[in-house]
Amino acid sequence: MAASVSVPERKSEVKRIFENMEYGPAPEASNVAKAWLQQHDNALGHFIGGKWVKPENRKTYDTCSPATGEVLASTTQGEEEDVNNAVSCAKEAFKSWSQLPPHSRARYLYAIARNVQKHHRLIAVMEALDNGKSIRETRDCDIPLVARHFYHHAGWAQLSDTEMRGWKPIGVVGAIVPWNFPLMLLTWKVCPALAMGNTVVLKPATFTRLSALLFAEICHEAGLPPGVFNVVTGNGAFGSKLAMHPDVDKVAFTGSTPVGQTLRRLTAGTGKKLSLELGGKSPVIVMENADLDSTVEGIVDAIYFNQGQVCSAGSKLIVQENIYDDLIARLKERMSHFRLGHSLDKGIDVGAVVSKQQLATITEFVEEAKVEGAEVFHAPVPVPQTGLFYPPTLITKVQTVSRVVREEIFGPVLVALPFRTAKEAQSIGNNTNYGLAASVWSDHLPTALELAISIKAGSVWVNCHNLFDAAAGFGGYRESGFGRDGGKEGLFEYVRPAWEERPRPECKEIDVKSFGSTFGGSIIPAPGQGQPTANDVQQNGIRLPKVDHTYKVYYGGAQKRPDGCYSRPIYAINKQIAAYVGDSNRKDVRNAVEAAHKAAPGWGKRAAHNRAQIVYYMAENLEMRRSEVANRLTQLTGESLESSMREVDLSIQRLFYWGAYADKFGGSVQETQLYGCTVCIREPVGVIGIACPDQNPLLAFVSLFAPAVIRANCVVIIPSERHPIPALDFYQVFDTSDLPGGVVNILSGGRDHVTKYLVEHQNVEAMWYFGSAEGSKFVEHSSAENVKRTWVNYGIQRDWSDPDQGQGEEFLYHATQCKNIWMPMGVTYAN
Secondary structure, eight states: OOOOOOOOHHHHHHHHHHHHOOOOOBOOOOOOHHHHHHTTTTTEOEEEEEEEOSSSSOOOEEEOOTTOOOOEEEEEEEOOOHHHHHHHHHHHHHHHTTTHHHHHHHHHHHHHHHHHHHEEEEEHHHHHHHOOOOOOHIIIIIIIHHHHHHHHHHHHHHHHHHTTTEEEOSSEEEEOOSSSSHHHHHHHHHHHHHHTOOEEEEOOOSOOOOEEEHHHHHHTTTOTTTTTTTEOOHHHHHHHHHOOOTTTOOOHHHHHHHHHHHHHHHTTTTTEEEEOOOOOOOEEEOOOOOOHHHHHHHHHHHHGGGGOTTTOOOOOEEEEEEHHHHHHHHHHHHHHHOOBTTTTTTTTTTTOOOOHHHHHHHHHHHHHHHHHHEEEEOSSSSSSSSSSSOOOEEEOOOTTSHHHSSOOSSEEEEEEESSSSSSHHHHHOOEEEEESSSEEOOOOOHHHHHHHHSOOOOOEEOOOOOOTTTSOBOOOSSGGOOBBBSSHHHHHHGGGEEEEEOOOOOOOOOOOOTTTTTTTTTSSSSSSSSOOOOOOOEEEEEEEOOOOOOOEEETTTTEETTTOOOEEEEETSSSSSSEEOOOOHHHHHHHHHHHHHHHHHHHSSSSSHHHHHHHHHHHHHHHHHHHHHHHHHHHHHHHHHHHHHHHHHHHHHHHHHHHHTTTSOOOEEEEOSSSEEEEEEEEEOEEEEEEHHHHHHHHHHHHHHHHHHHHHHHHEEOOOOOOOOHHHHHHHHHTTTTTTTTTTEEOOOOHHHHHHHHHHHHHOEEEEEOOOOHHHHHHHHTTTTTOOOEEEOOOOOOTTHHHHHHHHHHHHHHHEEEEEEEEEOSTTTOO
């Protein structure tokens, strides 16, 4: 019999609890999750073709609980044979899955959503055990979002034949996901891929494999056909084998920026589609008129959610200086009430970090900040002695160049800086290589919105942080990657134009360092390489030479002599020299990019109607020179005059087409679960480098620069290498159409030589290349340096006169990037 407790003792205990307000443990049972593991003898293989596969003679990896170090199960370390098996199953399943009616695919996704909800608690416990995050987060955030994504994308599957008309599935998708949200991020890849008719081979992170394998079994029981979704486990190198498999048509990756850069280089020139959701250093900007108490709670959610192991974590706090001390004091007080503990304790605020390696990385960052003289505040709360725990930390008195300010720490560490004006806050917020997310805290909505639009990030939250929904795409700018997960914008990552076949270029090996580096390329920029075309006129019976027309490069709204002072011959169809044009070099690229960046702010702020009027004006001025331009095209290309007239007329028509889109693709209101407004703004990419093909030298030139500029980008464009004159003559159209200087800049010369310096330029945000297979490979490989977006043709020509190939949604996709701004409302009418 238990010893009795006296009434005074009970009163004393109750009094102590009320005085200290201590939480007792509230453990979640793990027996069901462990029973599932025991069903599989705590030893899991791959899930391929609708069944468990345990190849012989494979190494294994022990998956452990970060909270205790307990071994939960052993998992298989896959080898190349396993990738081959999984991809083969997915490829075979694609034949039937892609041909299913949209309604059938919708039913399957709906069934998966239902089954996730049936096993909600089991999945939440497994995720908490495997990752170390709080059961409250997996139960209340992660798993509901998983179900939400499947329901949402069941709708897109149903509507795919109308909403995605003109697009088709890609094929086999290789999905590689990280350890911080193992199941949720898996879902962000799988849902749109399956909805659009693709099949998937997934590689989960090394540290967190269990929830993906559990989910594969749930999908199978929901009736998903064998081979449509497959899970293979292995180390990082195993993920590269999956990405490089020749029958993987698309790689979807979430993870660190360095690994994303590696994948970009590995897949360069293969014809595989790639989307990257990478790291971030997201600013949290607090204005002086913010509600400080709610802001403190928002900061806690921004950085300490999931132990700060969130790519969009608000890890850089930027506070207006007149409230800086007050806010920091309030934040430190709030941090003193945190509870750290086991991931299955429903009363904890912060769990364990995922691994010893991650714990060491976090510690290294903080210790380095101390050495630099920063002030480090650790939350004065008990830290468990077992498990991988790091105390919530605040670092102040740092410089903008400090490593903890510039780099992603991926842990419960917040750095804080003061600012004076909103413009300074914007400058500090954008002073980063990343561009994933941000939040702005202010009770003055116009200021908050202006800052939200000026911050270069894919998601910006106003008076909130880390809100996600299936209806709003999530992804970044710059070194935070490209592509979106969620929303209609996310569907385009898993489709290709209906007319296009999977490119499989036969690409020669290239030396990335020397490619395109030879000045002049195949044509020596010197005289004596051919007979000049007869250029004379008759005046009063006397033959006179025509006044020489010197073709220069064009940037900043003016003709300029090429920096190298070289000119290359351009040949007419009769093989006589039609003209000499400037041969551009790296300094011309530098000057043109500077001109484009100078023009970009003003061009971006112009009303869309004004941009449309300028493009319409171009069409008007081009038509006035219709006969002259057509004759020039015939002289250069040998096409009939009728064919050249048609090319000019199509160019005029295309200018009208893109002028019409100048004010009709600005964005939409996303129907998220937020009580408030989530607005998708389709922003310009920035400065785009464009290399034009040789065929249809006028039409291709117009078809490429026009969609870029109507969506407020500025371009540095390389005209056809063989026939650049129609594009160089076009500057007269620009100058008479009120186009501001620097919006379109034209650099003639060797396509690959000029491309080399455009794609290597750190301030060029995207590169469109229509040339050789080798050039395409070089562009994709070199773009990894600053993770710029690319659009290449792999040496495959397209029919620029065909509206399906020469215009349309594909061009708008490449000319814009989606930013979602989240604006919650008050609670007056919420109920």
